[in-house]
Structures are given as structure tokens and as C-alpha cells.
Amino acid sequence: MGAVELGICAKGNEQPLFQVDGLTKYYGTRVGCLDVSFDLFPGEVLGIVGESGSGKSTLLSCLAGHLRPDLGSVTYDGRDVLGMAETERRRLSRTEWAYVHQNPRDGLRMGVSAGGNVGERLMAIGARHYGTIRDTATDWLGRVEIAADRIDDRPSAFSGGMQQRLQIARNLVTGPRLVFMDEPTGGLDVSVQARLLDLLRGLVRDLGLSVIIVTHDLAVVRLLADRLMVMKGGRVVEQGLTDQVLDDPQHAYSQLLVSSVLQV
Amino acid sequence: MTAMIEISGLSKSFTLHNQGSAVIPVMAGAALVVAPGECVGLTGQSGAGKSTLMRMVYGNYLAAGGSLRVAGLDVATASPRQIIRLRRETLGYVSQFLRVVPRVPTVDVVADPLLQLGVRADVARTRAESLLARLNIPQRLWSLSPTTFSGGEQQRVNIARGFAHPYPVLLLDEPTASLDAVNREVVLTLIEEAKARGAAILGIFHDEGARGRVCDRLVDVTGFTPKVAA
Numbered sequence: 052m053g054a055v056e057l058g059i060c061a062k063g064n065e066q067p068l069f070q071v072d073g074l075t076k077y078y079g080t081r082v083g084c085l086d087v088s089f090d091l092f093p094g095e096v097l098g099i100v101g102e103s104g105s106g107k108s109t110l111l112s113c114l115a116g117h118l119r120p121d122l123g124s125v126t127y128d129g130r131d132v133l134g135m136a137e138t139e140r141r142r143l144s145r146t147e148w149a150y151v152h153q154n155p156r157d158g159l160r161m162g163v164s165a166g167g168n169v170g171e172r173l174m175a176i177g178a179r180h181y182g183t184i185r186d187t188a189t190d191w192l193g194r195v196e197i198a199a200d201r202i203d204d205r206p207s208a209f210s211g212g213m214q215q216r217l218q219i220a221r222n223l224v225t226g227p228r229l230v231f232m233d234e235p236t237g238g239l240d241v242s243v244q245a246r247l248l249d250l251l252r253g254l255v256r257d258l259g260l261s262v263i264i265v266t267h268d269l270a271v272v273r274l275l276a277d278r279l280m281v282m283k284g285g286r287v288v289e290q291g292l293t294d295q296v297l298d299d300p301q302h303a304y305s306q307l308l309v310s311s312v313l314q315v
Numbered sequence: 316m317t318a319m320i321e322i323s324g325l326s327k328s329f330t331l332h333n334q335g336s337a338v339i340p341v342m343a344g345a346a347l348v349v350a351p352g353e354c355v356g357l358t359g360q361s362g363a364g365k366s367t368l369m370r371m372v373y374g375n376y377l378a379a380g381g382s383l384r385v386a387g388l389d390v391a392t393a394s395p396r397q398i399i400r401l402r403r404e405t406l407g408y409v410s411q412f413l414r415v416v417p418r419v420p421t422v423d424v425v426a427d428p429l430l431q432l433g434v435r436a437d438v439a440r441t442r443a444e445s446l447l448a449r450l451n452i453p454q455r456l457w458s459l460s461p462t463t464f465s466g467g468e469q470q471r472v473n474i475a476r477g478f479a480h481p482y483p484v485l486l487l488d489e490p491t492a493s494l495d496a497v498n499r500e501v502v503l504t505l506i507e508e509a510k511a512r513g514a515a516i517l518g519i520f521h522d523e524g525a526r527g528r529v530c531d532r533l534v535d536v537t538g539f540t541p542k543v544a545a
Contacts (some may be wrong), residue, residue: 220510256431306332
């Protein structure tokens with residue numbers, strides 16, 4: 052109502068981009084994740100927190116198609132992801148989806164130059180003109196604050212923070228709509244973390260990305276995520292608005308999690 | 316005229332699962348109304364529940380029962396997505412604490428609410444700069460992160476951020492608490508201007524002079540304390 056008077060176009064549309072329903076994965080008889088359901092809308096950032104072994108990484112792997120769930124459904128932009136042919140799903144992960152690994156070494160090719168790492172993803176979707184590819188790669192290195200004169204260096208010559216930023220550039224260069232992130236700031240110095248958080252926030256806002264971010268760092272989700280899911284023993288024990296879950300947690304486990312954070 | 320904030324029969328309790336599942340009732344039967352262009356001040360002793368009520372209106376604390384309508388949306392039952400949209404477009408909040416991503420320049424912190432609304436970056440920045448100037452934050456600080464600023468400066472950055480977008484509903488938690496006379500005057504004028512453009516304001520003001528000047532009515536939250544032996 053107020054927004055109309057102010058002439059502001061509401062961001063974010065009424066159709067979910069990604070829908071998950073009853074997702075369940077067992078490892079033998081052991082539960083990986085159990086009956087997880089949620090909707091993610093364009094431009095929304097969903098945080099998933101929980102201790103090691105809570106099932107958050109299993110869930111992310113199932114969502115991104117790295118693991119096949121036993122039950123449930125995953126719908127992306129109206130398409131049934133689990134029913135897709137493998138080639139179609141792979142195409143999706145190269146184009147409209149992106150996956151940022153905790154360890155940049157898992158998401159980068161360490162023997163290829165920084166420019167090559169970014170350009171490669173463009174070539175995988177059909178870019179062929181060398182000049183265009185190099186220009187786009189340079190532009191993206193700039194956006195993640197890597198100096199243009201480092202374009203021919205290999206990532207092995209980069210610091211951990213730079214490698215992580217390079218991985219983000221490699222992932223975002225193809226203009227994905229949905230980004231999965233597994234502890235993207237894990238293992239980085241706090242000063243480098245802050246820089247990365249600022250970068251991610253800006254990219255989410257400017258590109259309208261939908262993001263699913265798994266982390267154990269509550270400070271990271273507070274600053275980055277709109278909504279939060281708390282997992283324990285493979286189940287979602289609580290979900291809601293990020294600051295509400297952190298400031299007024301309802302479930303015993305969420306209360307324990309929040310009260311266990313050391314104050315600086 | 317329809318009220319922008321309408322609270323009735325609102326209750327709140329905290330259940331401490333890890334401390335013997337103690338249930339602490341903190342509010343019952345809370346009721347108040349704030350119309351457009353009106354400023355209502357919450358009063359009551361420290362611990363009476365003023366901040367709790369403000370946090371519930373913002374959707375930061377979950378309501379246990381009752382209804383809590385902000386610009387027509389029942390915050391007590393709304394989905395996270397609806398509350399996010401309400402906060403982006405309609406409901407602003409100036410808290411006592413500044414919470415920002417470290418390293419982000421002050422001017423971007425202040426412009427952020429406008430950028431979230433899709434306002435053009437240069438327009439958002441110009442608006443942010445004019446507010447910072449009005450609140451007497453020296454220009455040499457605009458490009459620095461506010462995390463290292465003094466308490467009073469951080470509070471003024473918070474106020475600039477809260478007034479960057481003309482929210483139809485504003486929550487103000489002690490907006491003049493640690494300000495000198497000059498800046499206190501600027502903030503009171505900002506509040507008066509917001510009222511004049513029709514904003515509905517709910518606030519906590521310990522500063523009695525400020526309270527007397529901007530508040531049209533006062534509501535004592537002591538009346539919302541649950542009637543049980545504590």
C-alpha cells in the first residue's frame with residue numbers, strides 16, 4: 052500500500068523460485084535429513100545452521116543435486132529437478148545454479164590461471180570469443196576485488212580470501228539465479244570474512260540472487276540471511292525470520308545454540 | 316482515519332528450555348493504537364516491557380497471543396516473507412544499537428534501506444549524505460565504517476539510516492539518549508517532520524523534554540504486566 056504511493060516497485064515476485072517438499076535422505080538406517088520442506092523466492096537468502104552432523108551439509112548436497120534423496124521433491128522454476136535427465140541437471144548447475152564450496156580448492160582448478168578459472172565457466176556455456184571472455188573475466192575479477200594484473204596468476208599463488216573471492220567470481224560469471232554456499236566464510240580470518248560478507252551482500256542485492264547458505268556461524272547468517280532454518284539430528288527444529296530465531300528462539304536446541312555463542 | 320499500529324490482547328512469555336523449562340510471562344492484555352501523523356510514547360520502569368513490546372511490533376519477538384496489526388498486516392501471524400516486505404517498505408526501526416557488516420562505509424550503511432528498495436545508487440547516496448550532514452557527522456567520516464565511531468556518532472548513523480526512507484510507520488528506541496543539545500534538536504525536528512508527512516510513530520523516550528515535545532499520547536506498559544506473582 053504505502054509502497055505504491057511512494058512509487059516503489061516491489062522487489063521479489065510472488066512465485067517461489069525453488070520449492071522443497073518432504074526431502075529425506077538416509078545413509079543405510081541412519082538419518083541424513085528428514086522431511087525438510089521450504090520455499091525460496093527470488094532475491095531471498097535462506098540460512099541453514101546447526102552443529103556438525105545435524106544434516107545441513109547432507110541437505111545442501113541433496114538440494115544441489117550432488118546426492119540423490121530417498122524421498123521428497125525439489126522444484127526449480129516450475130521444473131521437477133529430481134525427475135530431470137542427468138544432462139539437463141548438469142546444464143542447470145553450469146548455468147542458472149552455482150555452488151560455492153567451503154574450500155576454494157574444491158571449486159577452483161588450481162592449475163589454471165585466475166582468468167582461466169572464470170573464463171572456463173563461460174566457455175562451458177558456449178562463449179567462444181577470446182577477447183570477450185577475457186574482458187568479462189577481468190570485469191568479474193574487479194567485482195570481487197582482485198587486481199587485473201593478477202589475471203594470469205594461478206590460484207595457488209593467492210591467499211585464502213582471494214581464492215574464495217575467485218571461486219565466487221567463477222560461480223557468478225554465468226549469471227546464476229540460485230546459489231548454494233557451504234560455509235563460504237569458514238577458515239578465513241575475521242577481517243577477510245567481513246570483506247567477503249560485504250561483497251556477498253552487495254551481489255545478492257544488485258543481482259537479485261536467491262541463496263541457500265549453510266554455516267555454523269550465527270553472526271554470518273544474521274548479516275546475510277533473511278530467513279533461518281535450525282537443524283538438529285537431520286530435522287528442521289525451527290525456522291523463521293533470521294533475527295526472530297536468533298533473538299527469540301523457541302526450540303530448546305535453538306536456545307542452546309544461541310546462548311552458546313561466545314561474546315566478543 | 317485507519318490506525319497504522321493496532322494492538323489488542325497481546326501477550327508474551329519466554330520459555331527457557333535449558334533452565335528447567337521455566338515459563339516467564341512478561342506481557343498480557345497489551346493494547347494500543349497509533350494513527351498516521353501521531354507519536355505515542357511508551358512509559359514504565361526499566362524492565363516493564365517497553366522494549367519487548369517494540370520488538371514484538373517489529374516482528375523480532377514472537378507474540379504468544381492476541382493481535383498486532385501494522386499497516387494492516389497481523390505481525391503476530393505473518394510469514395517471515397511478509398514481515399521482510401513490511402520492514403523494507405513500511406516499518407522502520409531505530410534501535411539503540413548499530414549492527415552492520417564491518418568495513419562498510421557509513422554512507423553505504425545509511426543508503427542501504429533505499430538500495431534494498433531498488434532506489435538508484437546515486438539518489439540513495441545523495442539522500443544518505445544529506446542526512447549525515449544534517450546530523451553533523453563530519454564528512455571525513457562518511458567513507459569509514461561506523462564500527463569505530465563513538466556511541467553518539469553511531470547513534471546518529473542509526474538515526475540517519477532509520478530516516479533514509481520515509482517509512483509510514485517508525486519505531487524509535489531512545490533516539491535522543493546519548494546526544495548533545497544540537498543533535499538532539501536535529502533528531503526532534505526529524506521526528507516532527509516525519510509526523511507532519513503522516514508517519515505513525517511508537518517510541519521510548521527517557522528524555523522527558525523530548526517526550527513532552529513529540530509525543531501526542533503516552534501509554535504506560537506497567538498496565539500490561541501479567542497479574543501473577545513473579
